[in-house]
Amino acid sequence: xxxxxxxxxxxxxxxxxxxxxxAYVNLGIGFPEMVAQYQPPGRQAxxxxxxxxLDFGPAPKxxxxxxxxxxxxxxxxxxxxxxxxxxxxxxxxxVRGGHLDVAILGAYQVAQSGDLANWSTGPKGVPAVGxxxxxxxxxxxxxVITEHVTKDGKxxxxxxxxxxLTGVGCVTRVYTSLAVIDIDGGKFVLREKLANMTLDAxxxxxxxxxxxxxxxxxxxxxxxxx
Amino acid sequence: xxxxxxxxxxxxxxxxxxASVMIGGFGGSGSPIELIHALIDKGVKGLTVVNNNAGNxxxxxxxLIEAGCVAKLICSFPRSADPVVFTERYLAGKIELELxxxxxxxxxxxxxxxxxxxxYTPTSYGTDLxxxxxxxxxxxxxxxxxxxxxxxxxxxxxxxxxxxxxLTYRAAARNFGPLMCMxxxxxxxxxxxxxxxxxxxxxxxxxxxxxxxxxxxxxxxxQEEDLNRAGARYP
Numbered sequence: 001x002x003x004x005x006x007x008x009x010x011x012x013x014x015x016x017x018x019x020x021x022x023a024y025v026n027l028g029i030g031f032p033e034m035v036a037q038y039q040p041p042g043r044q045a046x047x048x049x050x051x052x053x054l055d056f057g058p059a060p061k062x063x064x065x066x067x068x069x070x071x072x073x074x075x076x077x078x079x080x081x082x083x084x085x086x087x088x089x090x091x092x093x094x095v096r097g098g099h100l101d102v103a104i105l106g107a108y109q110v111a112q113s114g115d116l117a118n119w120s121t122g123p124k125g126v127p128a129v130g131x132x133x134x135x136x137x138x139x140x141x142x143x144v145i146t147e148h149v150t151k152d153g154k155x156x157x158x159x160x161x162x163x164x165l166t167g168v169g170c171v172t173r174v175y176t177s178l179a180v181i182d183i184d185g186g187k188f189v190l191r192e193k194l195a196n197m198t199l200d201a202x203x204x205x206x207x208x209x210x211x212x213x214x215x216x217x218x219x220x221x222x223x224x225x226x
Numbered sequence: 227x228x229x230x231x232x233x234x235x236x237x238x239x240x241x242x243x244x245a246s247v248m249i250g251g252f253g254g255s256g257s258p259i260e261l262i263h264a265l266i267d268k269g270v271k272g273l274t275v276v277n278n279n280a281g282n283x284x285x286x287x288x289x290l291i292e293a294g295c296v297a298k299l300i301c302s303f304p305r306s307a308d309p310v311v312f313t314e315r316y317l318a319g320k321i322e323l324e325l326x327x328x329x330x331x332x333x334x335x336x337x338x339x340x341x342x343x344x345x346y347t348p349t350s351y352g353t354d355l356x357x358x359x360x361x362x363x364x365x366x367x368x369x370x371x372x373x374x375x376x377x378x379x380x381x382x383x384x385x386x387x388x389x390x391x392x393l394t395y396r397a398a399a400r401n402f403g404p405l406m407c408m409x410x411x412x413x414x415x416x417x418x419x420x421x422x423x424x425x426x427x428x429x430x431x432x433x434x435x436x437x438x439x440x441x442x443x444x445x446x447x448x449q450e451e452d453l454n455r456a457g458a459r460y461p
Contacts (some may be wrong), residue, residue, distance in 0.1 A: 049326060051252040052398045067254050067451040070398035074253040074306070085397060087404045087432075088252070088278075089336040092329030096348060121352075126313050127325050129355065130303040134329030137348040168352035 155207030251320030339408025391438030
C-alpha cells in the first residue's frame with residue numbers, strides 16, 4: 001500500500017469489513033451507500049431505508065425501475081427474498097428504538113466528543129435535514145466515513161464542531177481516507193493508519209489530539225477498480 | 227356505509243382556503259398526484275401543507291406550490307432533483323417553512339392520530355432544531371419535547387380500498403399514508419382499485435377504515451418520476 005490516501009471505494013470497503021453477519025444496517029444517502037457493495041463473502045447484512053423497506057437490494061436495470069420502490073436517496077432499488085415494508089413511524093422506531101446495529105453516515109465535521117455535523121453548512125440557501133438527526137440516535141454503532149480533510153485541506157476531525165450540529169456525542173468510529181479512529185471518553189483514539197503515514201503527519205492533518213491506546217494497526221485495503 | 231366519492235373534484239371540494247392538508251408520499255413514491263391536481267383545479271389559497279418533501283419539477287406538490295396555493299410547508303427535506311419551485315418562493319420570502327427531522331415528523335403525525343399531545347425524543351437534542359423546545363432528562367439522557375401534528379385534511383394514495391375505507395398500499399408507497407389518515411379530520415384517499423367490503427382480507431388491511439372518510443378510485447395513477455422524466459407540467 002503506497003497510495004497517499006484511500007479512494008472513497010476503499011474507505012467504504014474498510015467500513016464494510018466491520019459489519020458482522022446478520023447486522024441490521026442503515027447507510028446514509030450518497031457516499032455511504034457504497035458500503036453495501038463491499039460486504040465480505042459469507043456475511044449477509046440487512047439494509048434498512050428510512051422510507052420503509054428492510055432488506056432491499058441494488059438498483060434495477062435502467063428501464064426496470066418501480067418508482068414505488070425507492071431508497072431514502074429516492075433512487076430505485078430492488079427487493080430480496082425476506083424484504084419487508086412498513087410505515088414511516090415504524091421505520092423511525094427501528095432507528096430511535098435501538099434496533100439497528102450500525103448506521104454509517106457522511107460528515108462535514110466530527111468532534112472528539114463524538115459530536116457530528118453533517119446536515120447544514122450554514123444559514124444560506126434552503127435548510128434540509130431529512131433523517132440525519134434521527135439516524136445518529138439509536139443505532140448501536142454510529143460510524144462515519146469521510147475524507148480526512150476538506151477539499152481545501154482543513155481538518156474534518158476537530159476539537160469542537162463549528163458547523164451546525166446533527167447530534168451530540170453520537171459517533172463511535174470514524175473511517176477516513178488516512179486512518180480508522182475510535183471516539184472513546186471524549187478522545188480520538190487511533191486504531192489504524194496508512195503504512196506510509198507517520199503519526200506526526202497524520203496528527204498535522206487532524207484538528208484534535210490523536211491518542212494511542214494499544215497497538216496502531218496498518219490500514220490495509222485492496223486496490224479496488226474505481 | 228359507503229365512503230366512495232364519484233369524482234376527484236367532488237373528493238377535494240370540501241377543502242377551503244387556509245386549510246391544513248397532510249399530503250402522503252416520500253418524494254414521488256406514494257404521492258397522490260391526481261388528488262393534488264384536482265385541488266389545483268379547485269383553486270385554494272393559504273394552505274398549510276405537511277409532506278416529507280417540497281415537490282419535484284412542476285407536477286404534484288411542486289405544481290400546488292407553483293399555483294400559489296401554499297402559504298406554509300411543514301417538511302423534513304425540501305430538496306429534490308428539481309426543487310426550483312419551492313426554492314424560489316422560499317428565498318423570496320413567499321412561503322413559510324417549518325423544518326422537522328424526518329422521524330420526528332412521522333412521530334408527530336402518529337401522535338396526532340393517537341391522541342398523544344406531546345412526546346420526548348432524542349432526535350435534535352443539542353442542535354439548532356431543538357431551540358425553544360422543552361428538554362428533559364430521563365434515565366440519564368436528554369430528550370426534546372415535540373408536539374403532536376394534526377390537520378383538517380389528508381390526501382393519500384393507496385393501492386386497494388374498499389367502500390368502508392379499509393386500505394392496502396403498494397410497495398414502499400405506504401410511508402406516511404397510514405399516519406396521515408389517522409391524524410387528519412378528513413382523510414381523502416385515492417385508490418388504484420376499489421372493491422366491495424370483504425374484497426381485502428382482514429389480515430391484509432394496513433389502514434383500517436375508521437381512519438378514512440372519503441375514497442375515490444383512480445385506476446393507473448401517474449407516478450411523479452415518470453411525469454418529470456417526460457417534462458410534464460401541471461396545469
